[in-house]
Amino acid sequence: MPVETAVPAGYIRVFGKPKALSDVKYTYCPGCHHGIVTRLVAEAIDELGILERTVGIAPVGCAVFLDRFMNCDFVQAAHGRACAVATGIKRARPELVVFTYQGDGDLAAIGTAETIHAANRGENITVIFVNNGIYGMTGGEMAPTTLPGQRTTTTPWGRDPRLHGYPLKISEMLAQLDGPTYITRQAVFDYPHIVRARQAILKAFRNQLEGKGFSLVEILSTCPTNWRMSPQEAGRWVAEHVTKHYPLGDLKDVR
Amino acid sequence: MSRVLMRGNEAIAEAAIRSGLKCYFCYPITPQGELVEYMARELPKRGGVFLQAESEVAAINMVYGAAAAGVRAMTSSSSPGISLKQEGISYIAMARLPCVIVNMMRGGPGLGNIAPAQGDYFQATKGGGHGDYRLIVLAPSTVPEAAELVRLAFDLSDKYRVPAMILADGMIGQMMEPVELPEPVDPGKIPPRPWAVTGARGRGKNVISSFDLEPEGLREMNLALQAIYREIERNEPRWEEVETRDADLIVVAYGTMGRIARSVVHMARKEKLRVGLFRPITLWPFPYEPLRELAERAEVILTVELSAGQMWEDVRLAVEGRAPTPFFGELGGVVPSPKRILEEVKKYAG
Numbered sequence: 234m235p236v237e238t239a240v241p242a243g244y245i246r247v248f249g250k251p252k253a254l255s256d257v258k259y260t261y262c263p264g265c266h267h268g269i270v271t272r273l274v275a276e277a278i279d280e281l282g283i284l285e286r287t288v289g290i291a292p293v294g295c296a297v298f299l300d301r302f303m304n305c306d307f308v309q310a311a312h313g314r315a316c317a318v319a320t321g322i323k324r325a326r327p328e329l330v331v332f333t334y335q336g337d338g339d340l341a342a343i344g345t346a347e348t349i350h351a352a353n354r355g356e357n358i359t360v361i362f363v364n365n366g367i368y369g370m371t372g373g374e375m376a377p378t379t380l381p382g383q384r385t386t387t388t389p390w391g392r393d394p395r396l397h398g399y400p401l402k403i404s405e406m407l408a409q410l411d412g413p414t415y416i417t418r419q420a421v422f423d424y425p426h427i428v429r430a431r432q433a434i435l436k437a438f439r440n441q442l443e444g445k446g447f448s449l450v451e452i453l454s455t456c457p458t459n460w461r462m463s464p465q466e467a468g469r470w471v472a473e474h475v476t477k478h479y480p481l482g483d484l485k486d487v488r
Numbered sequence: 489m490s491r492v493l494m495r496g497n498e499a500i501a502e503a504a505i506r507s508g509l510k511c512y513f514c515y516p517i518t519p520q521g522e523l524v525e526y527m528a529r530e531l532p533k534r535g536g537v538f539l540q541a542e543s544e545v546a547a548i549n550m551v552y553g554a555a556a557a558g559v560r561a562m563t564s565s566s567s568p569g570i571s572l573k574q575e576g577i578s579y580i581a582m583a584r585l586p587c588v589i590v591n592m593m594r595g596g597p598g599l600g601n602i603a604p605a606q607g608d609y610f611q612a613t614k615g616g617g618h619g620d621y622r623l624i625v626l627a628p629s630t631v632p633e634a635a636e637l638v639r640l641a642f643d644l645s646d647k648y649r650v651p652a653m654i655l656a657d658g659m660i661g662q663m664m665e666p667v668e669l670p671e672p673v674d675p676g677k678i679p680p681r682p683w684a685v686t687g688a689r690g691r692g693k694n695v696i697s698s699f700d701l702e703p704e705g706l707r708e709m710n711l712a713l714q715a716i717y718r719e720i721e722r723n724e725p726r727w728e729e730v731e732t733r734d735a736d737l738i739v740v741a742y743g744t745m746g747r748i749a750r751s752v753v754h755m756a757r758k759e760k761l762r763v764g765l766f767r768p769i770t771l772w773p774f775p776y777e778p779l780r781e782l783a784e785r786a787e788v789i790l791t792v793e794l795s796a797g798q799m800w801e802d803v804r805l806a807v808e809g810r811a812p813t814p815f816f817g818e819l820g821g822v823v824p825s826p827k828r829i830l831e832e833v834k835k836y837a838g
């Protein structure tokens with residue numbers, strides 16, 4: 234278990250590393266939003282005091298090492314299967330707090346069926362969906378969420394909807410279902426949005442603690458490496474372009 | 489012990505519940521529908537979780553989750569469905585999670601049909617999915633034996649942390665026979681699971697994973713798996729012999745074909761032919777040694793299967809040229825009569 238660094242006399246703690254985060258260094262690229270999102274999840278676990286009963290599901294993708302970054306129990310899932318694995322854990326031990334942390338390739342391509350059906354059953358789990366519109370770890374290939382015209386290593390002339398289809402609005406799809414409780418889309422490209430995303434993640438965990446059912450927080454994120462942009466440019470790209478295709482805000486909220 | 493008349497599929501379900509099954513995940517497929525339906529009716533009443541998944545892929549991943557959480561978990565399906573589960577089974581094998589998978593084999597390849605067949609022997613015993621792994625594979629030839637082997641499957645799977653498979657077919661699944669059901673297991677006797685994800689309270693975190701990016705690390709995980717497999721190969725081969733002591737010809741057959749071959753042996757003996765049966769019960773670990781010993785004495789080792797010759801390869805590995813090893817197989821869900829097999833036996837015996 235992590236040891237909290239002692240605060241010297243005369244000082245007060247205003248900021249520190251969440252207990253839910255380990256001392257292992259992130260393997261995320263510099264400027265990638267994963268680092269912020271992972272920290273927000275850790276802060277939510279700390280704030281709710283649930284570290285000792287939380288089980289995370291690590292995905293295939295850039296967050297594949299999530300089990301090393303965090304201090305709770307973890308299960309590593311096959312690509313796209315996180316929501317099915319989470320279902321198995323939560324049904325076996327409902328007293329646990331179970332969350333998945335998935336990218337857009339994982340959740341919205343190879344794991345579409347698992348995601349939709351877990352949501353439709355109203356599984357009492359929390360899903361953190363990091364949408365950066367690309368397959369980051371495998372080298373920047375087109376994802377179902379890639380924007381029209383966006384260049385990737387598998388759409389070298391840009392995504393042509395007539396050839397490659399349109400960006401998949403999975404959160405809008407899920408919000409049409411009767412099963413889910415809370416579906417929201419957030420971003421972390423500046424401080425005000427980080428604060429809102431933090432509140433959304435907290436709410437998604439609190440819903441599970443209250444037995445309210447399936448909650449999903451989509452977070453529009455950057456992939457500076459594969460977008461071939463600086464972190465600043467990538468953040469601006471999300472603010473100015475990505476949010477036009479994927480509007481921010483709550484898509485479903487059953488109170 | 490209670491003796492009841494039951495279908496194979498239902499006896500397997502009941503035996504699983506009595507073995508402390510907590511979570512069962514499934515997708516409907518013939519010829520194991522009765523198993524799914526029995527679980528849907530009975531398991532929730534007896535404190536367990538029944539969930540019909542959206543796909544075979546999801547079902548096996550739910551098993552992965554429940555097994556990771558430290559409860560006895562199971563899924564069942566038939567050949568095409570088992571093919572879909574292979575990804576999940578590979579992860580379960582490397583993550584060292586105990587669970588039971590039932591395959592009521594049907595005719596293949598492809599959509600095939602729903603008649604009895606044994607075409608999944610390779611898939612079950614040689615890995616099935618990606619990577620170097622094995623399942624403990626148990627092949628019942630009667631309904632009572634199916635019930636007995638379900639209990640054994642859970643126990644062996646827990647003991648070695650290796651997934652176990654019951655490999656049968658629609659003949660075993662849908663036939664009714666009197667069964668002695670096992671007594672309900674004492675929950676206190678189920679081995680503890682200190683490795684399970686139950687919340688990191690009073691201990692360090694537990695991680696269930698099949699992943700190591702470093703070649704040396706992944707090699708260590710593989711060597712650990714292989715060490716367990718060698719131990720299982722030493723300790724767990726199971727088989728049955730019928731009239732083998734003086735036999736000139738040994739029929740090797742398992743499951744439904746093992747049952748038919750038993751009748752063949754009795755028919756042959758009535759005609760004064762010295763024929764015996766060697767019936768592997770564990771298909772992995774395959775009982776190589778006892779079959780090798782028989783091959784020292786017998787003149788012919790005849791393999792009969794509902795396949796084009798899959799177990800036949802293991803038989804030849806066991807016999808290693810000590811005796812001729814002819815083969816007779818039927819395909820497509822056609823089940824040969826004892827009389828037909830006897831004709832085959834007579835080609836080599838007497």
